[in-house]
Amino acid sequence: MSAFQIFSDGSADFPLSVASQNNIRIIPFYVSFDGQNYYKELEELSLDVFYHKIINEKVFPKTSLPAIADYTDAFEEALKDGKDVICFTITDTLSGSFQSARTAKDLLEEKYPDRKIYIVNSLQVTGSQMLLVNEARKMQQSGLDVDEVYNWCEKYKSDAGIIFMVGGLDHLQKGGRIGKLAALSGSILKIKPMIHLKDGSIDTAGVVRSRKAGMKKNVELIKAHFEKNGLDIADFIFTIGSTNTPEEFEALTAEINAVIPQAELSPAHFQIGGTIGTHTGPDTLGICYARRYKA
Numbered sequence: 588m589s590a591f592q593i594f595s596d597g598s599a600d601f602p603l604s605v606a607s608q609n610n611i612r613i614i615p616f617y618v619s620f621d622g623q624n625y626y627k628e629l630e631e632l633s634l635d636v637f638y639h640k641i642i643n644e645k646v647f648p649k650t651s652l653p654a655i656a657d658y659t660d661a662f663e664e665a666l667k668d669g670k671d672v673i674c675f676t677i678t679d680t681l682s683g684s685f686q687s688a689r690t691a692k693d694l695l696e697e698k699y700p701d702r703k704i705y706i707v708n709s710l711q712v713t714g715s716q717m718l719l720v721n722e723a724r725k726m727q728q729s730g731l732d733v734d735e736v737y738n739w740c741e742k743y744k745s746d747a748g749i750i751f752m753v754g755g756l757d758h759l760q761k762g763g764r765i766g767k768l769a770a771l772s773g774s775i776l777k778i779k780p781m782i783h784l785k786d787g788s789i790d791t792a793g794v795v796r797s798r799k800a801g802m803k804k805n806v807e808l809i810k811a812h813f814e815k816n817g818l819d820i821a822d823f824i825f826t827i828g829s830t831n832t833p834e835e836f837e838a839l840t841a842e843i844n845a846v847i848p849q850a851e852l853s854p855a856h857f858q859i860g861g862t863i864g865t866h867t868g869p870d871t872l873g874i875c876y877a878r879r880y881k882a
Contacts, residue, residue: 591733592665598677599716617651658691671703678787705737710787714875715747747877752801754870826853
């Protein structure tokens with residue numbers, strides 16, 4: 588069995604320290620506040636600075652996907668060490684990151700014909716992508732080879748998803764995710780949309796008027812999704828993510844424990860990064876889920 592290196596693009600929102608501890612290589616997205624100067628997320632731009640600018644300075648940033656060279660340079664380090672490669676990217680419905688990674692794979696396969704390079708279009712973003720990558724790491728630690736990990740992830744990646752409450756509609760409108768009329772109505776009514784990402788598709792899942800109602804609705808939508816699709820919650824792992832409101836983790840956790848107590852929450856809640864925060868804006872909070880690997 589050959590050794591292999593796990594990669595993920597920055598959309599998965601791994602803290603760099605956690606990724607390093609688990610030997611997961613992150614290939615970051617780029618963020619710009621002026622449309623000209625782009626910075627590697629986390630490596631060159633901290634989330635504290637990012638959220639300060641969009642909250643206090645009312646800046647609407649732009650993001651750029653990792654370049655093909657970012658992927659080839661990272662992959663080649665592992666390939667030179669005799670390792671195979673598996674890389675997870677944000678869903679291709681929201682970014683061209685998957686295609687950049689695929690192009691890097693095509694270029695490197697000619698140079699390293701004896702090595703395997705797998706690119707997984709995760710169909711996910713942020714925490715659901717993170718959970719999928721974590722399951723790949725568990726499989727690697729259990730002794731599975733890169734083919735088995737790739738096949739498992741391809742089979743079950745579409746079972747993952749996220750349901751989030753967004754603080755407002757301005758960033759979604761600026762990023763072209765909703766129409767101008769919806770953004771205008773949102774600013775008047777002060778609504779907070781609920782969003783469900785499933786199979787790479789973003790769908791609205793309702794609206795709420797308050798944070799407390801949003802947390803309750805979030806858990807109800809999770810429960811309804813699992814019941815509708817005949818899925819056993821015990822087969823899944825969950826995590827909670829927020830852009831800039833970690834103080835709400837406790838209340839949302841309590842709501843989950845009360846309504847779906849069988850849901851296993853990852854103890855490591857996480858902060859949503861700039862790649863996704865650019866489009867959702869601040870005050871985004873929600874639940875991510877993915878199928879667990881059972882050894």
